Amino acid sequence: MPQVKIVAKNFMDMVASLPARKLEKLYDNSFICEAILRSMTPLAKKYVIQLLYIEEPVTAKWFEEWVLPDGASKHKIAIDRLLQLRILAENVERKKEATFIMNKTFQRNLQKHVVHGGILPREPMPLNITVRLPSLEDLNAYAAQQWESFLLHLINSSEAEKSTNLSSSIMKVFQRGLLSQKDDKEPPVLTERGFQFLLMDTNAQLWYIIRGYINNSEDRGVDTADLLSFLLELSFHVTGKAYNLNTLSDLQQIIIKDLADLGLVLLQQGRKESWFIPTKLATNLSVSLAETSSRKQGFVVVETNFRLYAYSSSKLHSEILRLFSRIEYQLPNLTVAAIIKESLYKAFQNGITAEQIISFLQQNAHPLVADKIPSVPENVTDQIRLWESDLNRVEMTPAHIYDGFPSTEVFEAACDFAREHGCLLWENSKKMRLVVKAELFAQMRDYLHKQKQ
Numbered sequence: 001m002p003q004v005k006i007v008a009k010n011f012m013d014m015v016a017s018l019p020a021r022k023l024e025k026l027y028d029n030s031f032i033c034e035a036i037l038r039s040m041t042p043l044a045k046k047y048v049i050q051l052l053y054i055e056e057p058v059t060a061k062w063f064e065e066w067v068l069p070d071g072a073s074k075h076k077i078a079i080d081r082l083l084q085l086r087i088l089a090e091n092v093e094r095k096k097e098a099t100f101i102m103n104k105t106f107q108r109n110l111q112k113h114v115v116h117g118g119i120l121p122r123e124p125m126p127l128n129i130t131v132r133l134p135s136l137e138d139l140n141a142y143a144a145q146q147w148e149s150f151l152l153h154l155i156n157s158s159e160a161e162k163s164t165n166l167s168s169s170i171m172k173v174f175q176r177g178l179l180s181q182k183d184d185k186e187p188p189v190l191t192e193r194g195f196q197f198l199l200m201d202t203n204a205q206l207w208y209i210i211r212g213y214i215n216n217s218e219d220r221g222v223d224t225a226d227l228l229s230f231l232l233e234l235s236f237h238v239t240g241k242a243y244n245l246n247t248l249s250d251l252q253q254i255i256i257k258d259l260a261d262l263g264l265v266l267l268q269q270g271r272k273e274s275w276f277i278p279t280k281l282a283t284n285l286s287v288s289l290a291e292t293s294s295r296k297q298g299f300v301v302v303e304t305n306f307r308l309y310a311y312s313s314s315k316l317h318s319e320i321l322r323l324f325s326r327i328e329y330q331l332p333n334l335t336v337a338a339i340i341k342e343s344l345y346k347a348f349q350n351g352i353t354a355e356q357i358i359s360f361l362q363q364n365a366h367p368l369v370a371d372k373i374p375s376v377p378e379n380v381t382d383q384i385r386l387w388e389s390d391l392n393r394v395e396m397t398p399a400h401i402y403d404g405f406p407s408t409e410v411f412e413a414a415c416d417f418a419r420e421h422g423c424l425l426w427e428n429s430k431k432m433r434l435v436v437k438a439e440l441f442a443q444m445r446d447y448l449h450k451q452k453q
Helices: 011-016 022-028 030-038 042-051 058-062 067-082 105-114 137-157 168-179 194-199 202-215 224-234 250-260 315-321 340-350 354-363 380-392 408-420 438-452
Strands: 087-093 099-102 264-269 274-278 300-302 307-310 326-331 334-338 399-402 424-428 431-439
Touching: 011 022, 022 030, 022 224, 030 224, 042 067, 058 067, 058 099, 058 431, 067 087, 099 105, 137 250, 137 315, 168 194, 168 202, 168 250, 194 250, 194 431, 202 224, 250 264, 307 315, 315 326, 315 334, 326 354, 340 380, 354 380, 399 438, 408 424, 408 431, 408 438, 424 438
Parallel strands: none
Antiparallel strands: 087 099, 264 274, 300 307, 307 334, 326 334, 399 431, 424 431
């Protein structure tokens, strides 16, 4: 059994959390097996390759012979990952050493892929049909624009430069944590998680949405294994190449339209044929967030006087800055803002933390200041943290006040009872009054009732 609890922090964690039956279904596809192999740590890959043609169980000691003395922790992580993915099965018998055996379905299909190579379910369309395809630069710009439009829709749909008709599947992801709506008459508003989402790195945002989309698949009558299989297959397509939509099943065509809303693919229509073009967002899906994260071009300069300069023409950047600063004026490619107490208090009340604001400013620092240490002046970061701590000075605790005790003995016994339960907040011996947490109310009432008897 896996020794580490599976928390879905990336795509492969989501695969590992699937039931055994659905994992077997995934492993029936050789491309999925390769995608999973390339996502592993180097040591886990070595173990898989070493075991690829071994049909019999191998002992735990056999594995340990390959590991250097200082590699014990890496060995444990590799074995735990292989157990989580059910690529290895562990067998422990009494008075015998633990043994491991490789999943037969995974082993068979990976052998096939290594020996014969793989043929994608679809080949790129010939250029004489697709004529002129967008360049990689144009495709990256499209993906960025689509993602920006998507985030603007999250902040306020009226801010988007063009009408964004998001599918019901994507809207459900919003409504399950990023947006809330009291009733049909009122427009949806951002939740605390929604405000925090806007300050995340793009890769983290993409993973959050994809994870929600996968988690909601069962509600839409879509098998999770089928959805994961298609998303992993997409990662083997070539960025910038066109693939015929007619090669997709009805379910896959619905999924590809949802992915187009997010900028993962570009849909195009020819005279007779329609096709989709994967962007780098789609082809990086099977790689962990840590490996896909790369430092992007920053745009923010923060001065010691709390003035903030954003060298960007993006409307999204202006809206994000508005979450925690006061916009003073805007030019076509420059936004000037001020970090003030009132704007930060509003951000804190919306659920954004001081560390998230500071992290956003550091991650998006302009190249001219990005290499400085620190990239954001210390007096600014210290003051942001101080203003946040101002709101945490008073802690509200539901409680009840008790007075009118018949004697000092009863009062002191009541204090001891509350103190023993860790619920005594305040006491005044002269006036025989005490304040106790509300959670102890029922027990305190019964105790005092018995004391009267």
